[in-house]
Amino acid sequence: MKFKIKVPRILKSVKYSLGAVNCSYLITGIILLLCGIIVLVSYKEYDLFITQKFYDVPAFAIAIGTIIIVSSALGFYAAMSQDFYFVIGYVAVSAIVLILEMTLVIIGYGLWNNVSSEIRQTMTNSRQFYGERIEHTAAWDNLQMGFECCGVSGRHDWRNGVPVSCCHIDYGVVSPFECTQTNAYTTGCLSALSEWLSYKAYAMAVTSLVVICFQIVNTAVACWLAYRTKYEDVDLES
Numbered sequence: 001m002k003f004k005i006k007v008p009r010i011l012k013s014v015k016y017s018l019g020a021v022n023c024s025y026l027i028t029g030i031i032l033l034l035c036g037i038i039v040l041v042s043y044k045e046y047d048l049f050i051t052q053k054f055y056d057v058p059a060f061a062i063a064i065g066t067i068i069i070v071s072s073a074l075g076f077y078a079a080m081s082q083d084f085y086f087v088i089g090y091v092a093v094s095a096i097v098l099i100l101e102m103t104l105v106i107i108g109y110g111l112w113n114n115v116s117s118e119i120r121q122t123m124t125n126s127r128q129f130y131g132e133r134i135e136h137t138a139a140w141d142n143l144q145m146g147f148e149c150c151g152v153s154g155r156h157d158w159r160n161g162v163p164v165s166c167c168h169i170d171y172g173v174v175s176p177f178e179c180t181q182t183n184a185y186t187t188g189c190l191s192a193l194s195e196w197l198s199y200k201a202y203a204m205a206v207t208s209l210v211v212i213c214f215q216i217v218n219t220a221v222a223c224w225l226a227y228r229t230k231y232e233d234v235d236l237e238s
Contacts, residue, residue: 018087018225022075025094025218028211029068032101035207036061039200048126048139049193051118057108057204064100071097075222087226094219101212108205115194115201123152123190130163141165147196149189155181157188 040058043050071093078086111118129136141163144150150166151157158166167179 018075018079018082018090018222021218021221021225022072022079022090024214025068025075026072028214028218029065029072031065031207032061032211033065033069035204036065039204042200046139046143046193048136049119049123049143050197051122053111053118054197054201057104057111057201060100060104060107061204061208064097064104067100068097082229084226084229087222087229091219091222091226094215094222098212098215098219101208101215104208105205105212108201108208112198112201112205115198116190119193119197120152120190123193127152127157143189143193144185147187147189147192148185149187149192150185151188152190153188155184155186158184 036058144165166184
């Protein structure tokens with residue numbers, strides 16, 4: 001039995017309402033995709049120090065963003081056809097994506113709280129190859145100069161000589177320049193890098209949380225539009 005419900009004039013069109021919802025849905029996918037790519041690229045510089053878990057979070061965000069972008073085609077088709085089964089299919093996909101986004105938030109916050117413990121061993125292992133393997137030497141020099149830190153826990157980690165990258169060198173300084181325990185940076189690179197990685201994980205989690213808020217609204221509105229196409233007298237628009 002069909003019945004009519006009074007709705008605001010602007011919302012009477014299922015076609016345009018669902019199209020607007022899907023545009024919002026598409027934007028959230030693009031945001032997640034770009035955020036994941038930016039974070040993933042920024043991690044590459046410190047590849048020798050971080051574990052796979054740090055790559056999993058942005059990779060998961062990229063995967064979700066890709067799913068959203070691809071599935072938005074279903075949303076646009078559902079809006080054009082105004083067919084109940086396509087609309088309800090779109091709602092089902094939106095609900096699945098919402099669950100994936102919640103999972104991303106949980107993983108992101110979990111990693112945010114355990115950054116130091118995740119990278120301590122990898123940094124300790126990598127430091128042992130300083131001066132022996134060029135990739136580890138370059139990575140440590142870039143890390144120590146970039147974050148103005150020294151060693152894993154501090155400058156005392158370098159018992160056989162402190163790398164020059166552990167010290168601040170003013171412009172105009174000429175050789176010989178000696179970096180020692182006295183003039184080396186006091187901050188350990190574990191805490192410096194952990195703080196940076198924590199910020200990235202936190203940013204990913206917060207971005208996902210904001211996207212979830214939009215996604216909940218989008219899914220709710222899509223459900224209402226699916227209901228309208230099934231149980232209300234709706235004038236289909238060409």
